[in-house]
Amino acid sequence: MHFRVVIRFNAILILFLGLFMAVPLVVSLAYRDGSSRAFAFSMAITFLVGLVLFLFTRSRQENVLNHRDGVAIVTLGWIMAGLFGMLPYIASGSIPDFTNAYFESLSGFTTTGASILTDIESLPKGVLLWRSLTQWIGGMGIIVLSIAILPFLGVGGMQLYRAETPSPVVDKLKPRISDTAKILWKVYLAITIVQVIFLLGGGMSVFDAFCHAFCTLPTGGFSTKNASVLAYNSAYLDTVIIVFMLLAGINFSLHYKMLKGDRKIFGRDEECRVFLVVVAVFTLLITLDTYGGVYTSFFHAFRQAAFQVSSIITTTGFVSADYEKWPAFSQIILLSCMFFGAMAGSTGGGMKFMRIILLIKHGYQQIIRIIHPHAVTSVKLGGRAVPTEVLNGIWGFFILYLCLFLIATLVMAALGLDFVSSIGAVASSLGNVGPGLGIVGPERNYLGVPLAGKWVLVACMLIGRLEIYTVIVLLTPEFWKK
Amino acid sequence: MKIIILGAGEVGFHTAQKLSQEGQDVVLVDHDPEQIKRVADNLDVQVFLGSGTSPRILRDAGIENADLLVAATNSDEVNIIACLLAKNLNRLLFRVARVRNEEYLLDKNLLGDDFVDIDHMINPQSEMVRNIQSLMEIPGASEVIDFAEGRVKLIGFTVVENSPLAGMPMISVGELSQKMLIGAIVRQNQVIIPGGKDTVFAGDMVYVVIRREDLGEIPRLLHLDAGVLRRVIIIGAGQTGISLARLLDHSGITARIIEKDTQKCIQLSEELNHVIVINGDGADRDLLQEENVKDVDFLVALTGDEESNILISLLAKGLGAKKTITRVSKMSYIPLMSAIGIDTVVSPRLSAVRAILQHIRPGKIISVVPLKGERAEAIEAEALETSEIVNTPLSKVKIPKGALVGAILRGEEVIIPRGDSVIKPKDRLVLFALQKVVPKLEKLLTVKLEYF
Numbered sequence: 029m030h031f032r033v034v035i036r037f038n039a040i041l042i043l044f045l046g047l048f049m050a051v052p053l054v055v056s057l058a059y060r061d062g063s064s065r066a067f068a069f070s071m072a073i074t075f076l077v078g079l080v081l082f083l084f085t086r087s088r089q090e091n092v093l094n095h096r097d098g099v100a101i102v103t104l105g106w107i108m109a110g111l112f113g114m115l116p117y118i119a120s121g122s123i124p125d126f127t128n129a130y131f132e133s134l135s136g137f138t139t140t141g142a143s144i145l146t147d148i149e150s151l152p153k154g155v156l157l158w159r160s161l162t163q164w165i166g167g168m169g170i171i172v173l174s175i176a177i178l179p180f181l182g183v184g185g186m187q188l189y190r191a192e193t194p195s196p197v198v199d200k201l202k203p204r205i206s207d208t209a210k211i212l213w214k215v216y217l218a219i220t221i222v223q224v225i226f227l228l229g230g231g232m233s234v235f236d237a238f239c240h241a242f243c244t245l246p247t248g249g250f251s252t253k254n255a256s257v258l259a260y261n262s263a264y265l266d267t268v269i270i271v272f273m274l275l276a277g278i279n280f281s282l283h284y285k286m287l288k289g290d291r292k293i294f295g296r297d298e299e300c301r302v303f304l305v306v307v308a309v310f311t312l313l314i315t316l317d318t319y320g321g322v323y324t325s326f327f328h329a330f331r332q333a334a335f336q337v338s339s340i341i342t343t344t345g346f347v348s349a350d351y352e353k354w355p356a357f358s359q360i361i362l363l364s365c366m367f368f369g370a371m372a373g374s375t376g377g378g379m380k381f382m383r384i385i386l387l388i389k390h391g392y393q394q395i396i397r398i399i400h401p402h403a404v405t406s407v408k409l410g411g412r413a414v415p416t417e418v419l420n421g422i423w424g425f426f427i428l429y430l431c432l433f434l435i436a437t438l439v440m441a442a443l444g445l446d447f448v449s450s451i452g453a454v455a456s457s458l459g460n461v462g463p464g465l466g467i468v469g470p471e472r473n474y475l476g477v478p479l480a481g482k483w484v485l486v487a488c489m490l491i492g493r494l495e496i497y498t499v500i501v502l503l504t505p506e507f508w509k510k
Numbered sequence: 511m512k513i514i515i516l517g518a519g520e521v522g523f524h525t526a527q528k529l530s531q532e533g534q535d536v537v538l539v540d541h542d543p544e545q546i547k548r549v550a551d552n553l554d555v556q557v558f559l560g561s562g563t564s565p566r567i568l569r570d571a572g573i574e575n576a577d578l579l580v581a582a583t584n585s586d587e588v589n590i591i592a593c594l595l596a597k598n599l600n601r602l603l604f605r606v607a608r609v610r611n612e613e614y615l616l617d618k619n620l621l622g623d624d625f626v627d628i629d630h631m632i633n634p635q636s637e638m639v640r641n642i643q644s645l646m647e648i649p650g651a652s653e654v655i656d657f658a659e660g661r662v663k664l665i666g667f668t669v670v671e672n673s674p675l676a677g678m679p680m681i682s683v684g685e686l687s688q689k690m691l692i693g694a695i696v697r698q699n700q701v702i703i704p705g706g707k708d709t710v711f712a713g714d715m716v717y718v719v720i721r722r723e724d725l726g727e728i729p730r731l732l733h734l735d736a737g738v739l740r741r742v743i744i745i746g747a748g749q750t751g752i753s754l755a756r757l758l759d760h761s762g763i764t765a766r767i768i769e770k771d772t773q774k775c776i777q778l779s780e781e782l783n784h785v786i787v788i789n790g791d792g793a794d795r796d797l798l799q800e801e802n803v804k805d806v807d808f809l810v811a812l813t814g815d816e817e818s819n820i821l822i823s824l825l826a827k828g829l830g831a832k833k834t835i836t837r838v839s840k841m842s843y844i845p846l847m848s849a850i851g852i853d854t855v856v857s858p859r860l861s862a863v864r865a866i867l868q869h870i871r872p873g874k875i876i877s878v879v880p881l882k883g884e885r886a887e888a889i890e891a892e893a894l895e896t897s898e899i900v901n902t903p904l905s906k907v908k909i910p911k912g913a914l915v916g917a918i919l920r921g922e923e924v925i926i927p928r929g930d931s932v933i934k935p936k937d938r939l940v941l942f943a944l945q946k947v948v949p950k951l952e953k954l955l956t957v958k959l960e961y962f
Contacts (some may be wrong), residue, residue: 202556
């Protein structure tokens with residue numbers, strides 16, 4: 029591993045972050061909310077550290093990246109992002125405690141949306157915007173952004189891209205990785221702007237519209253309201269957010285192809301088809317389950333079911349209803365949604381539909397083998413055979429995901445959380461969802477989780493966002509051997 | 511420029527590598543998942559798994575808005591069909607195909623304008639034979655590259671202790687002869703494009719530009735001429751060996767070809783008149799001595815097994831052969847060769863990559879040849895009227911550091927430039943440049959206005 033290059037690249041990422049802090053700085057100045065000094069201070073520190081590291085690692089050698097460097101850069105980069113991203117929280121006094129501030133910051137960057145804040149509305153506008161902005165940056169990925177902007181990466185960019193992208197297979201849209209990254213960011217930006225316009229149409233204030241759009245597209249789920257989207261209680265806004273959450277849960281390559289004129293791509297893509305059908309079926313099941321008991325109006329039941337299913341399955345985590353009051357059947361559907369996650373190549377978390385589909389198909393194949401012992405079969409997705417290597421990778425991912433879930437749940441229970449809360453908190457953090465169950469349920473927050481538990485969840489969020497392998501590989505002794 | 515390359519073998523891989531490093535958009539198609547993975551891991555190019563003859567794959571790869579297709583799969587038929595399909599998918603596409611079977615190339619009308627109409631067909635075999643032939647013209651050189659249809663020659667050779675160039679500063683080279691110019695110096699794997707202050711040392715490999723007319727005079731001046739070529743031994747009667755033997759058959763050079771396979775030997779002896787066919791193992795010490803290898807000017811090891819070729823060449827050197835040419839296919843071996851004492855290497859793949867790259871440059875750049883480890887290039891280009899380089903004495907032109915003008919071709923005339931030479935519009939130039947300054951040089955040659 030080339031430490032110099034790893035540090036150098038992280039320095040660049042830190043400088044990027046500093047640049048982004050200018051946005052809340054300007055906003056806080058405009059609103060005179062009293063947090064501008066905190067932002068100026070955070071920005072100064074971020075730039076200073078970034079610059080010192082950048083100049084310190086200057087060298088005449090070329091910046092060549094190998095696989096290991098890519099993994100180290102990405103993991104370290106995200107840890108750093110959490111660290112510098114929390115400066116405004118501490119400096120402004122909004123979240124004075126280190127653990128809480130880091131939790132909130134990393135929860136933002138990993139687009140989890142789990143919060144330790146009880147009274148969100150009392151925070152300065154600048155801090156609120158920064159919260160949303162961390163999610164927006166983290167959604168498409170700060171690494172992908174730097175690949176798009178920095179021209180010198182070349183092949184090294186591919187190593188980084190692969191380490192950050194949430195998908196078992198990497199899809200290059202253009203011959204050059206930097207062009208691919210540019211396209212993804214452009215699509216991301218475009219959809220965000222469209223959502224802002226729609227939200228404004230529903231009577232949301234400009235500030236809230238931007239903040240909510242910044243948290244929908246990355247499937248983040250931070251809201252500027254204590255009661256999340258429930259505060260608006262508007263069918264129109266719910267619908268807009270549902271649509272954009274689902275869009276965010278769809279592979280961004282498909283959006284690009286759609287915009288290029290391929291209108292039927294969503295229906296033709298197998299993963300997308302399954303994803304949308306599952307969302308529809310789950311919505312229907314929950315509607316039927318809650319209609320009559322919890323909700324008296326069928327339409328109301330449908331609206332709540334659709335919103336909550338979309339919100340959890342895309343791992344956004346906006347809340348429009350206290351689903352803890354729903355029957356166990358509905359709650360278990362939502363819990364399983366936390367594991368499913370959205371499509372590969374989207375900004376969503378969880379295990380991703382592509383993996384689930386392939387696992388089921390592979391399992392079915394084993395059954396066929398029992399009936400026809402000599403059968404030669406292959407697992408296909410969208411009509412194309414999937415290489416065994418990819419399947420093995422997915423099995424490994426699946427096992428590791430479950431193991432991590434079990435271990436983390438055990439630790440949470442050992443720390444004193446009850447059965448349901450332990451499961452809910454870990455499933456939600458690992459899947460980058462946000463609200464969990466029990467004491468971390470939709471109406472409550474993560475403030476009450478013990479200190480050690482918060483760090484366990486922070487680790488879960490990071491591991492979940494970087495799709496397990498990228499982080500876990502750093503923990504193996506083999507990685508550090510020369 | 512968007513370039514689609516079919517086949518991710520050595521030729522496809524290295525062509526893709528070169529072009530993507532230059533900043534072109536490269537898409538690579540191959541049907542072997544292993545090869546595709548190797549490319550995806552190592553190069554910044556887009557890859558597609560599938561056959562190059564599938565219209566669907568070609569469309570997926572974006573053939574409709576591509577500028578260039580390089581068909582470099584292992585199969586001639588696939589390459590030709592792919593070019594045929596591609597022509598119908600995109601009329602404006604420039605197509606280059608690797609075609610190994612000489613039969614396809616012999617009859618120009620066979621794949622002519624009204625049928626497949628491939629813009630350039632490249633035969634690695636014959637490119638390599640041509641390469642060997644030029645090397646034989648100047649026995650002291652380890653590389654000979656032709657420019658402008660052979661009117662300008664670029665000779666690469668290692669400067670020995672007693673060479674007149676050893677220890678000579680650049681400024682004095684002009685005093686030695688006005689008819690040559692040192693374009694590049696390779697010292698310990700570092701390529702230097704020399705300026706006035708640089709000095710040539712013994713042990714350096716230098717690239718010298720000369721005119722064809724001076725082919726007799728300059729090598730003698732530089733002690734590169736080992737006398738007239740008289741005796742050649744070819745080991746291995748594969749396609750290349752046979753082509754070379756055919757060329758030498760009526761040249762008056764005493765040539766022998768050694769081949770293991772008796773049947774092949776019989777066939778060959780029926781065809782050849784003057785070349786002596788010898789049945790035996792080229793790696794056999796006694797056989798080589800029997801054939802008087804110590805008096806041979808050139809021993810060319812062309813068997814299908816590259817490791818054998820290397821050993822045969824080393825053996826022949828040990829037995830006193832003046833010069834050896836070794837065929838090596840694996841690109842990763844090539845940098846090792848000079849270290850183990852093998853002076854000249856030919857490779858069908860390298861020849862093919864060179865030939866492809868020579869023919870596919872955008873705009874007014876006519877051809878490019880990678881030098882030593884691909885860190886520097888020799889470029890043949892036309893000077894545009896709009897370029898800053900024209901109508902100014904060369905010493906006044908701001909040529910980027912790491913680049914120099916090696917030769918000027920004006921009509922029939924070839925000029926080896928000095929500081930006061932002036933380039934006129936429409937002149938063809940041979941330039942040397944380090945790879946990293948090539949983009950700057952391209953700009954210098956074309957701008958003021960974007961012309962194409």
